[in-house]
Amino acid sequence: MKTRILVIEDDPGVLQVLRTLLTRRGYEVVAATDGRDGIKYFDTHSAHLVITDILMPNVDGIETLRRIKETQPTVPVLVISGGHDIGPEYYLRIAKALGATEGLMKPFGADDLYATVERLLATANTSRTAAAAPALPTEPENQARLP
Amino acid sequence: MKTNSEIAGSQQEPVKDDSVWSSPTLCGDVRVECLADLAGIVTAELTPMGLVLGVTRSLTSVLGYAPQELIGGNAFVHLHPEDLARAQHELLQTSSRGRYRYQHKDGSWRLIEVTHRCLAAGGGLSRIALVIRDVTGARTVEEDRDRLQLELGRISKLAALGTLAGGVVHDFNNLLTAIMGYTGQARAETEKPDVSHALDQVLKASDRARQLTRQILAFSRQETHAPEAVELKSVVEEAVALLRPVMPANIDLHTDLAANAGVVMADGCQVHQIVLNLCSNGIHAMRPRGGRLSIALQRRVHPLPTPNHKPNGWPVGDTVCLSVSDTGAGMDETTRQKIFEPFFTTKSRGEGTGLGLAVVQRIVRDHGATIRVISEPGKGTAFEIHFPIVNSPEASLTSARPSLGR
Numbered sequence A: 001m002k003t004r005i006l007v008i009e010d011d012p013g014v015l016q017v018l019r020t021l022l023t024r025r026g027y028e029v030v031a032a033t034d035g036r037d038g039i040k041y042f043d044t045h046s047a048h049l050v051i052t053d054i055l056m057p058n059v060d061g062i063e064t065l066r067r068i069k070e071t072q073p074t075v076p077v078l079v080i081s082g083g084h085d086i087g088p089e090y091y092l093r094i095a096k097a098l099g100a101t102e103g104l105m106k107p108f109g110a111d112d113l114y115a116t117v118e119r120l121l122a123t124a125n126t127s128r129t130a131a132a133a134p135a136l137p138t139e140p141e142n143q144a145r146l147p
Numbered sequence B: 001m002k003t004n005s006e007i008a009g010s011q012q013e014p015v016k017d018d019s020v021w022s023s024p025t026l027c028g029d030v031r032v033e034c035l036a037d038l039a040g041i042v043t044a045e046l047t048p049m050g051l052v053l054g055v056t057r058s059l060t061s062v063l064g065y066a067p068q069e070l071i072g073g074n075a076f077v078h079l080h081p082e083d084l085a086r087a088q089h090e091l092l093q094t095s096s097r098g099r100y101r102y103q104h105k106d107g108s109w110r111l112i113e114v115t116h117r118c119l120a121a122g123g124g125l126s127r128i129a130l131v132i133r134d135v136t137g138a139r140t141v142e143e144d145r146d147r148l149q150l151e152l153g154r155i156s157k158l159a160a161l162g163t164l165a166g167g168v169v170h171d172f173n174n175l176l177t178a179i180m181g182y183t184g185q186a187r188a189e190t191e192k193p194d195v196s197h198a199l200d201q202v203l204k205a206s207d208r209a210r211q212l213t214r215q216i217l218a219f220s221r222q223e224t225h226a227p228e229a230v231e232l233k234s235v236v237e238e239a240v241a242l243l244r245p246v247m248p249a250n251i252d253l254h255t256d257l258a259a260n261a262g263v264v265m266a267d268g269c270q271v272h273q274i275v276l277n278l279c280s281n282g283i284h285a286m287r288p289r290g291g292r293l294s295i296a297l298q299r300r301v302h303p304l305p306t307p308n309h310k311p312n313g314w315p316v317g318d319t320v321c322l323s324v325s326d327t328g329a330g331m332d333e334t335t336r337q338k339i340f341e342p343f344f345t346t347k348s349r350g351e352g353t354g355l356g357l358a359v360v361q362r363i364v365r366d367h368g369a370t371i372r373v374i375s376e377p378g379k380g381t382a383f384e385i386h387f388p389i390v391n392s393p394e395a396s397l398t399s400a401r402p403s404l405g406r
Helices: A012-024 A035-044 A061-071 A088-097 A110-123 A126-132 A141-145 B004-010 B030-039 B059-063 B081-091 B141-189 B193-219 B232-246 B268-285 B333-338 B356-366
Strands: A004-008 A028-032 A049-053 A077-081 A102-105 B042-046 B052-055 B095-103 B109-121 B124-134 B228-231 B251-257 B263-266 B291-302 B317-326 B370-376 B380-388
Touching: A004 A012, A004 A035, A012 A028, A012 A110, A012 B141, A028 A035, A035 A049, A035 A061, A049 A061, A049 A110, A061 A077, A061 A088, A077 A088, A077 A110, A088 A102, A102 A110, A110 B141, B030 B042, B042 B059, B059 B124, B081 B095, B081 B109, B141 B193, B228 B232, B232 B251, B232 B263, B232 B268, B232 B291, B232 B317, B263 B268, B263 B380, B268 B291, B268 B317, B268 B356, B268 B380, B291 B380, B356 B370, B356 B380
Parallel strands: A004 A028, A004 A049, A049 A077, A077 A102, B251 B291
Antiparallel strands: B042 B052, B042 B124, B095 B109, B109 B124, B228 B263, B291 B317, B317 B380, B370 B380
16 A cells, blocks of 8 residues: 655645655655645545645645644644745744644755655654545545646 | 136226125124134125135134135135136026035145025126035035935845745745756656756756755845854854865865853854855855865953943953854955945856855844954955853753754
């Protein structure tokens, strides 16, 4: 059974590259373009790892993180941010305080991504949550919105 | 061209008997004398040809002459020859304000500002009333305007930078993430050396772009400052560890880091930034010959202010001094005065953003620290940053705060 990673990211370019890189690495990738859809998927399915952007429309990454951690406290969450009005470190610091397992400042390269994802999966106790989770859809509902 | 003296001697004075402006002149009025003296100005009355009809006694304190030395003579005699024609022309206008060089009795040249009004009498120009002010050393309106324009330009740059940081950097980072991700993937999968080399260049360029966005974000005040009580030695050692692998072979890196220099309140990431920026500049300044790059950390004790010793912005009490010095090209005074300006750089296009030292200065200020630059052309440059030592015993020591996820 493949390790499933839920990627929540509103930027189509970043979402696409994350999906490409992670898929080539052998992971099963589920994508959502904002926090609202990401939470919906997570509530009804599950994932071994969640990667979420912070600044997104509708429901941002901070709220997404809070809701995911309420649902399943043990799932590792990797937050990613390129900053905006303030530096990305600020957002990542808030996310860390709210339970994010790790943060990556955009831009990051493939090597940074692989190393971080593998570290998180290796240290997380994901087997129990994944075993209990129902099967994930192969394509998320909002894929049509992606270019 | 006639000399000033010739003009003075050749004039024919059209003094007319006029009910209003006949002698004695206003300058003899005790109230005018008093007011001119109080205001530090000179009032005078001239004929259109420059003959001095009257002048207040304040002339002596302003230009050195006693009134009787000028009354009856020509005021233009003491004007700077290059200003003479302009002064004559302007004084024949109905009213004006002009600045001219005028010779003081002691021989020095003074810059005087002359405001005048022509007084008509009997149907023609009769006399010119003047107010004269010594403005030697004062900034001119033009100088003020130029200075303000420079300042406005600097503020505009900062505003533009803030807009850039807030609106563009976020999107730019997303684009870079896609570029770096795909390039890294392609680099890992290709077996062709030339393609591999080309992709390496894309990654290098992307990394430079990443550093640029970091600098812009850091400079635009929008990066948060999270100080903790730290011994700077470990922080500086981490920065040096980052530097060593990229140090050019012809640079001799020397460190002298005191273990217990003192506890300061500092943001480890930002101190890293200071060290990296200063070292990067030092390395660049020693190109192409190379040289010695020294990083030192030591406790310094500065005397407390006394009536005879005022530090004038320099720290007092105990500080931890972080110094970075090189044996490179050094700077002249003109360059030294500009180095902290955003976008000022001595590097070639594409080699520097002109933000490195501006970021350093911003961080230094956020830490309540002080920076000093010592530089001499041909000999090198040294930067000293003094962090105030925290004396509070309850300040718990921590190591440098690592950036999340890095």
